[in-house]
Amino acid sequence: MPRLRPSRRLFLILCLFLLLAAITSNIAIFWGLTIDDLRGHLGELKDWKYALGDIRIPGRKKKPWHSGEAIDDPLEPVDNHPIVTLMQNADKEFRFYEENRSKSFKETVRKYRTRYGRHPPPGFKEWYLFARKRKAHNIDDFEQVMDDLRPFWAIEPAVIRDLAGNMWRDKDQGVSGIHIRNHKIAKETNGGWRSEALVTLVEKIAKYLPDMDIAMNRLDQPRVVVPWEDMQALLEKELQSRRTPPESVYEFSKNLDGLANLTSEETSQSAENPEWFPWHGKQYMEVASTACPPESPARKPDASIEDADERYKTRLGGMVSNFNRSSDLCTVGPTLKDKHGLLFSSSTMIPTKRLVPIFGECKVNVNSDILFPANMYWLHDKRYDYDGKHDIDWEDKRDSMIWRGVSSGGVQNPENWREMHRQRLVMSVNSTLLAGKEVRILTEQPEKRGEYENYRDFHPSTFAAGHTDVGFTETWGCVPDGCPFYADIFSLKGMMDLGEQFKNKLLVDVDGHSFSGRWHSFLESKALGIKSTIFREWHDSRLFAWHHFVPMDNRYDDVWTLLTYFLGVGTPPEKRTPADVGENDKVYVARHDTEGKKIADQGRLWAKTVLRREDIEIYMFRLLLEYGRIIDDNRDRIGYSGDGSELDKYDGVTSIDEIAH
Numbered sequence: 001m002p003r004l005r006p007s008r009r010l011f012l013i014l015c016l017f018l019l020l021a022a023i024t025s026n027i028a029i030f031w032g033l034t035i036d037d038l039r040g041h042l043g044e045l046k047d048w049k050y051a052l053g054d055i056r057i058p059g060r061k062k063k064p065w066h067s068g069e070a071i072d073d074p075l076e077p078v079d080n081h082p083i084v085t086l087m088q089n090a091d092k093e094f095r096f097y098e099e100n101r102s103k104s105f106k107e108t109v110r111k112y113r114t115r116y117g118r119h120p121p122p123g124f125k126e127w128y129l130f131a132r133k134r135k136a137h138n139i140d141d142f143e144q145v146m147d148d149l150r151p152f153w154a155i156e157p158a159v160i161r162d163l164a165g166n167m168w169r170d171k172d173q174g175v176s177g178i179h180i181r182n183h184k185i186a187k188e189t190n191g192g193w194r195s196e197a198l199v200t201l202v203e204k205i206a207k208y209l210p211d212m213d214i215a216m217n218r219l220d221q222p223r224v225v226v227p228w229e230d231m232q233a234l235l236e237k238e239l240q241s242r243r244t245p246p247e248s249v250y251e252f253s254k255n256l257d258g259l260a261n262l263t264s265e266e267t268s269q270s271a272e273n274p275e276w277f278p279w280h281g282k283q284y285m286e287v288a289s290t291a292c293p294p295e296s297p298a299r300k301p302d303a304s305i306e307d308a309d310e311r312y313k314t315r316l317g318g319m320v321s322n323f324n325r326s327s328d329l330c331t332v333g334p335t336l337k338d339k340h341g342l343l344f345s346s347s348t349m350i351p352t353k354r355l356v357p358i359f360g361e362c363k364v365n366v367n368s369d370i371l372f373p374a375n376m377y378w379l380h381d382k383r384y385d386y387d388g389k390h391d392i393d394w395e396d397k398r399d400s401m402i403w404r405g406v407s408s409g410g411v412q413n414p415e416n417w418r419e420m421h422r423q424r425l426v427m428s429v430n431s432t433l434l435a436g437k438e439v440r441i442l443t444e445q446p447e448k449r450g451e452y453e454n455y456r457d458f459h460p461s462t463f464a465a466g467h468t469d470v471g472f473t474e475t476w477g478c479v480p481d482g483c484p485f486y487a488d489i490f491s492l493k494g495m496m497d498l499g500e501q502f503k504n505k506l507l508v509d510v511d512g513h514s515f516s517g518r519w520h521s522f523l524e525s526k527a528l529g530i531k532s533t534i535f536r537e538w539h540d541s542r543l544f545a546w547h548h549f550v551p552m553d554n555r556y557d558d559v560w561t562l563l564t565y566f567l568g569v570g571t572p573p574e575k576r577t578p579a580d581v582g583e584n585d586k587v588y589v590a591r592h593d594t595e596g597k598k599i600a601d602q603g604r605l606w607a608k609t610v611l612r613r614e615d616i617e618i619y620m621f622r623l624l625l626e627y628g629r630i631i632d633d634n635r636d637r638i639g640y641s642g643d644g645s646e647l648d649k650y651d652g653v654t655s656i657d658e659i660a661h
Contacts, residue, residue, distance in 0.1 A: 079450045079590075081442065082314045083546070083565055086321060087595065090546035097544070101138050104651050106644030108139050116146060117242030119639030121629040122251050123208050125647060127621050130208075132651075134614035141610075143541050145623045148370045151226070151355055152630045154237035158258050159272055161631050164357045165213040165260030166271040173276050174219040174350055175358065179260055183207045187262045192218045194361075197375035205621045210252035210628045213260045215358045219348040220513040222363035223276075226355050227290040231368070234355065241636070248641040253634050274356045279349040281411055285329065285337040287351055291366035292330035303334045313553065316454060317442040317561040320553055323545035327534045327554070328365045336554055340421045340511070340534060341410020347477070347513065357627075362515040362535040371538045372623060373616040376517030383498075384517045386524040390499025394526055394597045399567050400467050401429070401506035401530070404496050406474040407486070408512040413478065414485045421554065425510055425532075426472060426490065428556045431465035441560045443587045446573045452589075459583045460560050467567055469504065502527055505596060506566065508552065511535060523549065523607035528600040530562065538619060542610045548603035564589045566596040 102108040105128050112120050131139055152160060168177035168190040176195035179187045184206055188195055195216050202214070217223055226234070279287060289298040297303035297311075309318065312325035312332075320326045329336075329343075337343050342364075360367075361374035376384050409422045417423055427433050436459075443455040471493035475483035498521055501507060507522045508530040515535045522529040523543075531545075532552040545551040552558060568591025571580045629635045 081450075081452050081565065081592075082316050082319060082321075083592070083595070086314070086319065086546040087599070090544050094544045094547045097138075097141075100140075102140050104644070105647035109640065109642070109644035111140055113244055117239075117244065119244050119248055119641050121625045122210075122249075122638055122640070123625045123628075124640045126208055127618075127625055128647065129650060130205075130621055131618045134618055136615065136618050137609050138542070141541055142619070142622050144371055144538055145619070145626055148368070149626050149630055150238050151231060151234040151368060152357060153241050153635075154234040155355060157256075157631050157633050157635060160357050161213065161256065161258040162272045163274060164215045164631070165258065167215045167274050167356065167358065169271075170276075173274070174217065174348065176216045176218045177260065178202060178214040178216060179262055180206055180209055180212050180214075181262075182211070183209065189260075189262075190218070194218050194375055197379050198359075198372070201373075201378050201616065201620055202624070204617055205624065208621065209624050210632070211256065211259060212624070212628055212631060214624075214627075215356075217358050217360040217369065219350065221342060221346055221348050222360050222367040222369045222514075223351050223358055224356060224363075224368040225287050225291050225351050225353055225366055226368050227353060228293055230353075230355075231291065243636065244641070245637065246641065248637055248639045249634070250638070250640055252628055252638065253632050256631070256633060275352045275354045276350050277352065279351055280347060281345050282349070283337060284343045284346060284349065285333045287353075288329050288333060288343075288364070288366045290353070292333075296330035298330045298333045300334075305335050308332050308335050313558075316452060317558060318440070318553065319558045319561060320545065320551040323551045326551060327536065329534065330366065332534075332554065336534065339419050339424065340554065341408075341412075342511070342514070342534065345410035345412070345416055345420070347411050357630075362537050364534050365536060367536075370623075370627070371536065373538045373619055374515060374517065377520050377611075378613065378616055381517075384521055386521040387499055388524075390497075391502045391526050394505065394600060397503055397505040397527060400469050400504045401508055401563060402468075402501050402504040403470040403508045403510070404473055404493065404501065405510075405512065406476045407472050407483065408477050410513070411477060411479055412483065413480070417478070417485065421511055421532075422472075425508070425556060426470055428559060429460075429464050429468040429470050431461045431468075434459075434461040434464055437461070439560050440557070441564050441569075441587070441589070443570070443589055446586075446588075455587060458560060458564075458587055463560075463564070463569060463584075467563060470508070498525075505600075506530055506563070508532070520607060520611050523603045523611065526600060526604060528566070528596050529603055532556065539611055543606070547599065548606050550599060565592050567591060568593075 102111055105125070108128060109120060109124075112118075112124075128139065165177070165179075167173065167175040171190055176191050177187075177189035178185065178195060178199060179189065180202070185199055185203055188199055195218060198214075198216060285298065292298040297307050300307070308331050312320060312322040312328075314321050325331045333343070342349075355368055358369055359372050360369035361372065361376075363369040363371060403425065405422060407417075407420070407422060409420045410416075412420060412423075418427070438457050439460050440454060440456045441458045442452040443458075445451045445453050472486075472490055473493055473495050475486050475490075475492070477483075478485075498518065502525045505527055507525065507527045509516050509519050509522055510532045511534065515533065515537055519529070519531065519537075529549040530552050531549050532554050534554060543549065550562060552562060564587075568589055570584060570588035571577075572588055572590075576585070629638060632638060
């Protein structure tokens with residue numbers, strides 16, 4: 001074999017040295033970096049977040065899935081628990097949400113017309129600057145407002161005004177009135193604490209609003225259930241009415257006829273009839289199902305639990321994969337109709353099948369009430385406000401799920417109380433009642449680390465005693481003679497303020513008579529919020545299940561899968577000793593503390609970004625502008641027809657006084 005010349009040998013040595021230097025340099029650069037770090041080194045790739053997925057350095061752990069790992073532990077396989085996929089999907093949806101926000105007034109206007117087929121309403125420029133001054137995070141996310149008001153485009157404005165201006169007059173129907181005249185609150189009619197609280201919010205924006213009457217639900221429970229076939233006709237009519245005329249008038253009409261006569265307490269003979277009917281304590285699905293599509297489980301007499309589950313739950317573990325459908329009565333109604341107090345034992349149900357303009361704090365998906373931010377989120381009430389001085393860091397919190405509350409949710413008697421939703425929650429995690437019972441969880445397969453299977457023989461009693469603290473502080477809402485039937489079942493627990501509850505890692509939140517006013521505080525805390533509800537609220541489009549909170553099914557059949565995932569249970573097969581033998585000796589789920597903290601931190605940061613009191617003001621301002629146009633006789637010819645360029649200079653400017661009305 002011929003020998004290499006010295007010069008050629010030197011060249012090859014130099015090339016080998018440069019190759020080794022490059023490899024060493026890249027290892028030094030990328031070793032231990034996060035995805036965001038890698039993005040900076042790899043450059044701005046188009047759709048990089050979706051194309052690359054979960055970037056992983058060969059030979060290193062994907063991420064510390066299981067807290068407590070030592071540096072020299074063997075490399076773990078990818079964790080294929082369904083919750084991992086649910087979190088990854090939620091992260092991807094949230095990134096898409098974040099990346100598609102409008103960055104200027106011009107872009108906001110263009111997007112508005114594209115989405116809704118109309119010009120923005122009068123006052124939109126002022127609203128935009130109002131929102132910018134208060135640092136609105138997403139100037140486009142008002143889908144709930146537009147969805148709620150959409151069918152009213154099919155109703156004559158004069159009819160809407162008549163209903164809104166007079167529904168309060170029948171004092172027995174649970175409607176309050178708030179009346180704006182000359183940019184001020186002129187009067188509050190048939191008032192109560194709810195309307196009084198709403199007045200304090202509307203007063204902050206009344207100077208920007210036209211004359212209007214606001215009919216507000218003063219009852220706990222939602223009101224409007226329009227049959228599905230009727231609603232489809234209304235939505236089709238709205239769709240056909242969309243237009244963006246080249247010229248429009250940027251002001252609301254003056255002196256509209258049909259607004260409430262505030263000098264008279266009597267109902268005029270020409271007033272529209274809202275057609276309320278009493279439905280207290282009756283099966284709500286008989287009414288609710290009429291608002292569901294014909295092909296939905298709610299309209300099928302032979303619908304099974306499996307029919308519903310496959311639409312919104314994971315096959316493994318039965319966890320909520322579609323939070324929207326988990327509260328959709330058209331999907332889950334048949335399985336919940338006898339398991340939620342609102343559905344079979346409501347206390348204040350006075351619905352109508354006519355589309356009427358009534359504002360409410362919450363609703364279920366079949367309702368057509370107009371949502372506004374609930375008063376409990378606006379008022380400073382120490383029972384519901386977040387107070388960080390008692391909160392503690394995640395690492396210092398108890399490995400426990402906590403819930404405290406009263407036995408509300410519906411009218412209770414000795415025959416029906418066991419099926420109420422709050423009562424079911426308390427019983428489902430009571431260690432004494434669970435003695436000898438078996439439930440389903442997911443357990444890691446002994447022969448395949450990181451792979452899971454359904455396990456239906458888990459005995460939860462001991463686990464519940466160590467990791468749950470759930471109970472009633474007071475019995476309430478029972479007939480005919482109070483709640484003596486609870487005496488031999490539940491031991492009441494002491495009252496506990498929110499700050500004390502925040503010492504636990506997991507905060508479960510469930511419905512009462514309607515929505516839970518604690519939810520914002522739970523999200524703001526350093527704990528992980530777990531949410532089970534059938535109600536919809538104003539903020540729902542802003543919150544992403546599995547990214548900002550953990551959803552739980554309203555049947556609570558996934559509670560043990562959730563708790564064992566985040567808190568861990570059992571011993572790995574290779575580390576078991578004779579002392580580990582027992583009723584759950586085949587169970588092992590690694591502790592996923594990192595994942596719990598990740599969701600908790602994301603929810604906390606997000607709540608402080610989009611659920612502030614300023615966000616409530618912004619939402620209400622936008623809602624009432626859109627509502628003001630709905631009731632205007634010239635609604636097709638009013639609005640903002642410009643291209644938005646005249647406000648480009650104001651992007652970054654916060655004073656709304658710098659632009660003419």
